[in-house]
Amino acid sequence: MSAEQSICLIASRPAPVIRKDWMTWCRENLFSSVFHTVLTLSGVLILLWLIPSLLNWLIVDATFIGESQADCLSGGACWLPVVNRIELFIYGMYPEGEQWRVNFAFGLAALAIPMLYMKRFSKATMLMYITILPFAMWLILKGGSLGLESISTTKFAGIMLTLFLAVFGMVFALPLGILLALGRRSERPVIHWLSVGYIELVRSVPVITLLFMASLMIQLFLPPGQEFDVLLRVVAVLTLFTAAYMAETIRGGLQSIPKGQFEAAKALGFSYWRMMGQIIMPQVLRNTIPSLLNHFVGILKETTLVMIVGVLDVVGIASSTISDAKWVGLEHEMYAFLALFFFICCFSLSQYAARLERQHKQA
Numbered sequence: 001m002s003a004e005q006s007i008c009l010i011a012s013r014p015a016p017v018i019r020k021d022w023m024t025w026c027r028e029n030l031f032s033s034v035f036h037t038v039l040t041l042s043g044v045l046i047l048l049w050l051i052p053s054l055l056n057w058l059i060v061d062a063t064f065i066g067e068s069q070a071d072c073l074s075g076g077a078c079w080l081p082v083v084n085r086i087e088l089f090i091y092g093m094y095p096e097g098e099q100w101r102v103n104f105a106f107g108l109a110a111l112a113i114p115m116l117y118m119k120r121f122s123k124a125t126m127l128m129y130i131t132i133l134p135f136a137m138w139l140i141l142k143g144g145s146l147g148l149e150s151i152s153t154t155k156f157a158g159i160m161l162t163l164f165l166a167v168f169g170m171v172f173a174l175p176l177g178i179l180l181a182l183g184r185r186s187e188r189p190v191i192h193w194l195s196v197g198y199i200e201l202v203r204s205v206p207v208i209t210l211l212f213m214a215s216l217m218i219q220l221f222l223p224p225g226q227e228f229d230v231l232l233r234v235v236a237v238l239t240l241f242t243a244a245y246m247a248e249t250i251r252g253g254l255q256s257i258p259k260g261q262f263e264a265a266k267a268l269g270f271s272y273w274r275m276m277g278q279i280i281m282p283q284v285l286r287n288t289i290p291s292l293l294n295h296f297v298g299i300l301k302e303t304t305l306v307m308i309v310g311v312l313d314v315v316g317i318a319s320s321t322i323s324d325a326k327w328v329g330l331e332h333e334m335y336a337f338l339a340l341f342f343f344i345c346c347f348s349l350s351q352y353a354a355r356l357e358r359q360h361k362q363a
Contacts, residue, residue: 092157153231157312177246202244215309253284293353
C-alpha cells in the first residue's frame with residue numbers, strides 16, 4: 001500500500017447510504033400527518049389545473065410559423081420573435097461564414113462532460129484538457145492566428161457569449177479559489193493577510209459594482225492609446241469575484257480534514273505542495289462538490305449582469321428584441337424563453353453535481 005493510500009485511510013469511511021422505495025418516501029415526506037396530506041393533495045390539484053393551461057399556452061395553441069405579430073391569432077404564445085431571430089440569439093453578431101468556429105469551440109467544451117464520466121481518462125488527462133480548453137476556445141473564437149480570421153469581441157453576443165463567460169469563469173475561478181484558501185490558512189503573515197484582505201474586500205462589494213469599475217475605471221489607469229478588451233475585463237471580474245467565494249468553501253473543506261492526515265504526511269517526508277496535491281486537496285474537492293457546483297451555477301446566472309456594461313449576452317439580445325416595435329407586447333414569451341434556457345443549464349449542472357456526490361458516497 002502506498003504512503004498516500006495509508007494516510008487517506010486515516011479518515012473514516014462514510015456511512016452506507018440506505019435507499020428507500022418510493023412508497024416509503026411518499027409516506028414519510030408527503031403523507032406523514034393530516035396537515036401534510038392536505039397540503040400534498042392541494043398541491044396536486046393545483047398542478048392538475050395549472051399544467052394543462054400552461055402547456056396549451058406554451059405549445060398546443062402557440063404560434064411557431066409567421067413573420068409578424070399579425071400571424072399570431074391562436075391565442076397561445078407567439079414564439080415568432082425567437083424563431084425568426086434564433087440565429088441572433090445563439091451566435092450574436094458573429095459572422096455567418098465563421099459560425100462553424102462557435103460550434104467547434106463549444107463542441108470541445110461539451111466533450112469534457114462525457115470525458116468526466118469515462119473512467120478510462122486519468123485525472124491528469126482531464127486536468128490537462130480542462131486547463132487547455134479555455135485557451136483553445138479563445139484561439140478559435142477570437143482568431144488572428146492559425147489561418148483564422150480575427151473576430152472582434154464586440155461581435156460576441158447571445159447564448160455563445162453567456163456560455164463563453166460561464167466556461168471561462170468556471171475554469172479560472174477554481175484554481176484561484178484554491179490558492180486563496182491555502183493563502184488564508186498560511187502561517188506566513190504577509191500571505192495570510194493579503195489573502196484575507198482580498199477575500200473580505202471582494203465579498204463585501206456587489207459584483208455589479210466591480211463590473212462598472214472594470215468597464216469605466218481601468219481605462220483611466222492605462223497609457224493613452226492603449227485599451228484593455230472589455231470582454232476580458234468582464235471575464236476577469238467574474239473570475240475574481242467567484243474565486244473569493246470559492247476560497248471560503250474550500251477553506252471549510254480544509255478545516256474538515258483531520259489534523260492527523262497533515263501530521264502523517266509531514267512525518268513521511270511529504271513536501272507541502274505534494275501533501276496538498278496528492279492527499280488533502282482530492283478529499284477537499286470531493287467533499288465540497290455540491291458547494292462548488294453551486295458557485296458554477298451562480299457564475300452562469302451572474303453573466304446576465306454584463307448587459308449593464310454594454311456586453312450583450314442572451315438577456316441583452318432578448319431586451320433588444322422586445323424593444324423592437326415589430327415585437328412590442330411579447331415580453332411574456334421572451335421571459336419564458338430565457339427562463340427555459342437558464343433552467344435547462346442550471347438544472348443540468350445541479351443534476352451532474354448530484355451524480356458526482358452519489359458516486360463519491362458509493363466509493
